[in-house]
Amino acid sequence: MAEAWYQPSVRTSWQWQLQGQLDTRYNVDVYDVDLFDTSVEQIQLLQRQNRKVICYFSAGSVEDWRDDIRSIPAGAIGKPLDDWAGERWLDIRNKQVWRTMQNRIKLAAKKGCDGIEPDNVDGYQNDSGFPLTAQDQITFNRFLAQSAHILKLSIGLKNSLGIVPELVDDFDFAVNEQCLEFHECDLLMPFIRQNKAVFHAEYQASSDLCQPAKSMGFSTLLLPLALDGSFRKACP
16 A cells, blocks of 8 residues: 655664755755755756655744744743753744744645744643643644645654653654764654654764664764754665
8 A cells, every 4th residue: 555645764864954055966865955945946957867755944933034924922932942042932822823823834835845844842841931741742742743744745753752652653754863963863762663763863974973873773874053054974
């Protein structure tokens, strides 16, 4: 039976670039690119090269340069994100926030993305300015997954390691930053056990980066923190 939407399996190869001129030369299965800044033409070019295209946007925060910020009530905009200028946490319990993110998912479908990577879906673990609970986060993240699947889009769970057991059945793959650096990669194994890809990035070079990643079945890259395409090292 054909898949209703793209479901990347363990060890699927990938490239992740969210800034700068998009380098389309990598021979990989998946490109993860910015939803807003990547043109329909670029998406179609990658797909003609037999790449699947995952489109990134932030679901749990708002960036002050996004056009749709006007659709979010001021009372649902919280504290700034550490180290990311112009970006603030959102109250993911607010239904207008839900509608805004649903519209972003619709934009991904309209542009022809094969899937989405909603970011900052772990606000309950951060100083967001709102009393968010793990259950609030699970409810919101499941809403994102259901909204994606209705439109036949694949969806990845970004970080959010504390609620992987509750959400692994709802999501098609995982995207993780720095689980080796923080010694928490074992929390992603529920995805591997379901033959769902774990797209994994580290930002600090290490001589023992690839061996543990390979043994766990992760699709691991060493990348610049800016995700600007300036360099890329893939574990074989």
